[in-house]
Amino acid sequence: MPDTIAVDVTRYRPDRDDRPTTQRYEIPLRKEWTVLDGLNYVKDRVDGTLSYRWSCRMGICGSCGMTIDGDPKLACETFLTDHRPGPVRVEPLHNFPVIRDLVVELTDFMAKLPRAKPWLVTDSDKPPPDAEYRQTPAEMDEYKQYSMCINCMLCYAACPVYGLERDFLGPALIALAQRYNLDSRDHGADERLEVVSAPEGVWDCTFVGECSRACPKGVDPAGAIQRYKVTAAKETLRSLLLPWGRR
Amino acid sequence: MTEYTGLYQRLYRTRVPILWWLRRRSYLAFVVRELSSVFVAWAVVFLLLLAHAVASGPRQYQSFLAWSAAPWVLTVNAVALALVVYHAVTWFNVAPQALVLRVRGRRVPARVVAGLHYGLWALVSAVVAWIVI
Ligand code: SF4
Ligand code: FES
Numbered sequence: 001m002p003d004t005i006a007v008d009v010t011r012y013r014p015d016r017d018d019r020p021t022t023q024r025y026e027i028p029l030r031k032e033w034t035v036l037d038g039l040n041y042v043k044d045r046v047d048g049t050l051s052y053r054w055s056c057r058m059g060i061c062g063s064c065g066m067t068i069d070g071d072p073k074l075a076c077e078t079f080l081t082d083h084r085p086g087p088v089r090v091e092p093l094h095n096f097p098v099i100r101d102l103v104v105e106l107t108d109f110m111a112k113l114p115r116a117k118p119w120l121v122t123d124s125d126k127p128p129p130d131a132e133y134r135q136t137p138a139e140m141d142e143y144k145q146y147s148m149c150i151n152c153m154l155c156y157a158a159c160p161v162y163g164l165e166r167d168f169l170g171p172a173l174i175a176l177a178q179r180y181n182l183d184s185r186d187h188g189a190d191e192r193l194e195v196v197s198a199p200e201g202v203w204d205c206t207f208v209g210e211c212s213r214a215c216p217k218g219v220d221p222a223g224a225i226q227r228y229k230v231t232a233a234k235e236t237l238r239s240l241l242l243p244w245g246r247r
Numbered sequence: 248m249t250e251y252t253g254l255y256q257r258l259y260r261t262r263v264p265i266l267w268w269l270r271r272r273s274y275l276a277f278v279v280r281e282l283s284s285v286f287v288a289w290a291v292v293f294l295l296l297l298a299h300a301v302a303s304g305p306r307q308y309q310s311f312l313a314w315s316a317a318p319w320v321l322t323v324n325a326v327a328l329a330l331v332v333y334h335a336v337t338w339f340n341v342a343p344q345a346l347v348l349r350v351r352g353r354r355v356p357a358r359v360v361a362g363l364h365y366g367l368w369a370l371v372s373a374v375v376a377w378i379v380i
Contacts, residue, residue, distance in 0.1 A: 014257035070270075097258035105258055141354075160274060163263040208277045209341060226345030 005029040005080055006087035007038055009050065012098050020098065023047075024087065029080055035090060036064055036075040039102075052102035059216060062150030065157065066102050067091040072157040072214045093157040106153060112169055115195045116177040121188025139184040146179035146224060148217040155211035155221050167200040171211035171221030174202060178224040181231075197232035205229075280337045283330035290327050339364040 004026045012020040025046055027038045036054055043050050055061040057076045064075040069089050080088065096104035122128060155171035156162050162170050177196045181189045196202055205225045212222040264270075268278040293315075300311035314320060342364050343357035 012259050014259070020259060094261070095263075097260045099256055099258060105256075160263070160267055163267065206277075206281065207341065208274065209344070210271070210273055212344070213273065220344065222341075223344035223347075226341075227347060230345065 003029055005038075005084065007035070007042075008087045008089045009039070009042075009102070010091040011050070011101050012092075013049070014100060027080075029084070031081055033080050034076050035066075035068055035073075035078045035080060035083075035088065038080055038088075039075065039090070050102075051100045060150060062152035065093050065152045065154050067094055067157065072154040074152060074154070074216050077216060093153060095157050095159070095163040096153070104153075108166070109151075109153065109156065109170065109173070112173055113176075116169070116173050116180075117188050117192055117195075118176045118180060120180065120183065120186050121191060123187040133185045135184055142184070143179045143182040146175045146182070146219055149175060149179070149215075149219050150217055152216065154214040154216060155219075158210040158214035160208060160210070161204055161206060165200070165204050168204040169196070169201050171205075171225065172219070174205075174228060175219050175221040175224040178228055181228075193232065193235060196228060197235065202228045202232060276337070279330075280334060283334040286327040286330040287334055289323065290331050293324070293327075335368065339368070 005028075007025050007027060008022050009025060010020045011017070011023045025038075025042045027041050027046075030037075033041075034057075036057055039050065039052055040054075043052075052064070052066065052075070054064040054076060057064075059074055059077045062074075065072060066075050067073070067090070068075065068078050069083055072093060075090075080086075090102065092098045092102045092104050096106065096108075099105050149172050151172060153172070159168075159171055162168050174196055177192050180186045181192060202225050205222075207222060207226060209222045212220045215221065268274045297311065297315075300307045315324070339361055343360035346360055348355040348360060
């Protein structure tokens with residue numbers, strides 16, 4: 001095994017560059033090193049000006065998303081040895097404006113986030129219970145998968161619709177809405193319906209399915225969206241057939 | 248270009264390239280699936296024309312047969328057949344993602360859901376073939 005590997009890192013320094021450039025670094029190739037370890041090596045020993053985000057280095061915080069050899073990946077879960085012989089191409093996540101080097105701007109997602117009401121909406125007619133909410137394992141299974149999301153934005157980087165359609169709420173957000181809709185303690189499904197079943201909600205999705213392949217947590221946002229389409233269509237039908245009903 | 252003052256961010260925005268769908272195999276597969284809808288529509292139109300010809304008597308039917316034996320119609324139909332099959336197969340393969348079935352509280356595995364789709368497809372085809380032949 002050769003003991004070094006080259007990484008081609010996209011650099012963008014807004015104070016001096018008009019467009020991104022690529023910089024090559026030779027780093028030691030260790031069996032247990034991830035791309036993040038490689039970047040940390042560069043930052044500590046070679047070039048302290050390189051900027052990127054990370055925190056947990058164990059696939060929990062969701063901050064180290066980048067494009068590695070063309071795929072949206074968590075840098076802390078991508079091993080250098082899997083990208084031998086290199087060079088490993090490291091770029092910022094696609095579909096987001098770049099602040100500097102590998103750091104991207106996520107305000108668009110943050111601004112859309114509260115629209116899906118990603119919290120337990122209580123039934124306002126009933127007083128809050130004075131004991132804890134009980135939930136069976138089966139009830140928890142309904143939404144557990146969707147609650148695994150770490151907001152890493154890999155699914156947004158993988159989604160061609162999000163790249164073309166800036167208003168699209170996007171995969172993780174809709175999966176998050178489903179996470180609460182399917183929770184037996186939640187009563188907010190009606191309130192979310194208007195946002196999520198709007199054109200820039202589920203109907204912008206053309207089911208490319210790349211979000212689910214990119215997701216490091218097995219959330220399957222594409223599945224969540226298609227399931228929601230069925231729900232939304234049913235609700236529309238119901239409100240047409242029973243205009244005097246609920247809603 | 249506005250001069251950099253250090254007081255505000257100077258973001259670099261990329262544009263999605265026109266040929267974005269050539270960047271990944273799965274994107275290409277998706278775009279082909281979307282385009283295949285045109286041929287699905289063609290298959291429906293062809294079927295309607297056939298039904299119309301059958302309904303309006305043997306002479307009409309004969310001329311319809313002659314028309315559909317023309318090389319260009321044959322070519323279009325061959326391409327349509329391939330793409331309609333592609334359309335059906337790719338849809339059936341992703342169907343389990345959209346369809347969550349539960350039997351006695353357990354989620355039906357994806358392979359079974361897809362399998363049921365194929366089974367149903369075969370069954371309907373067999374019934375149609377039985378009626379026609
Ligand atoms: S759904 Fe998956 S890919 Fe998307 S933000 Fe959540 S964890 Fe990341
Ligand atoms: S550093 Fe936290 S997910 Fe990679």
